Amino acid sequence: MTEFQVFGDFQEKLQGHSHEFLILGISDNSITTQKQWQKNGLSADFVAAYLATFLPLKQEELENKKLRKRIQESVNYIANELLENAMKFNDRKFPHPIKFELHLLKDENLKIFMKTKNNISYETLEHFRTFIKDFISSDPDEFYLRQLERTDDEYTSGLGFISIKNDYFAKLGWKFEKIEQEPLAIAATTMVQLEYGSYGSSNL
Template sequence: MGHRMQTFGNFIDKFPPEQDSLELTFTPTSVPLKKRWRNNRLSAYFIADYFTTFLPLDDSQIEEQKRIHESKSAVSYVANELLENAMKYNYEEAHSQIKFGVHFLQNSSLIAVVFASNSVTVNNQKKLENFIHKLQNNDPENLYIEHLEKNALEEDQCSGLGILTIINDYNGEIGWKFEKMSSQNHDSFFLVTTMVQIEV
């Protein structure tokens, strides 16, 4: 199996080995769809809850308690959004696992890096790449309003509203990595990793 790689936006490919992280792996075909959606929210809450244990904050202090709560809420929203998208657009014919998790970076500020990896068809990769280019060349707030209006008029299956909410409401920095995969057993497909960095 061979592959070619391409990145967009703010994507971190290698993390410092001394930094904390947590990763979950799903085999999407092993669980019925309805149960899978319930599991997504539980997984997002678990990731967010676990992440707060990395924070060098004292939960006995009121101000820091508030910050922990806000951090947990932000990580939970981002994690749920990324995991739902990974499940929704996953190309099951590829028989590849979905990976999902969080890294904790502590530099001058505290950063949560949430990511999800899944396989997509060539057609869905093109749609996502078009959305990325549109995002890079337009104001996110204007795009958000435009997408809201469009959704009110028609059912848009690939709206990008969740990603725009992450950017506008949580000041998220987003990056993507595409790896084109090919094998003798099935058509080419892409492994896509979506990554969101939010300051907590």
């Protein structure tokens, strides 16, 4: 593969007049799957609660309270989906921790970025690229129905990504990069962007 490949709405540089961020490193150790999912849920809860403290909304106003809650619930769901996906496909041959990032940018609009980065095998890369190309080029509703019939295939279902796009009107992007040659190590970064207009009216 080339040194890196980018698909969808992936932004290398995040810019805004005000920028708050949180970065977590999560070890993918040998604990049970149930414990791993529990850890993902706790991490997503923490990320959503952390974000809420920085939202530029007046808490005493009812509509802003509702919006704050909706943003927090959206971030919680998406963070959990991203973490579960990163854990599921992480290549455990390499000791690198899974990396999660949350970025809150305040400009004309309010933008929230979430990213996960993990190692994947070359086989997973090939299946993932095929899924992404189909995902990007297809009608969202038709693609969802088609994928429902393929949930037995762990590489092609991708229902979490479909839900993020269809239910939360989020933008998604991916970057694959070669970080080691021998043995071949490939890092996959998934990015999700939510945008809210004028801090108050949501595009969601």
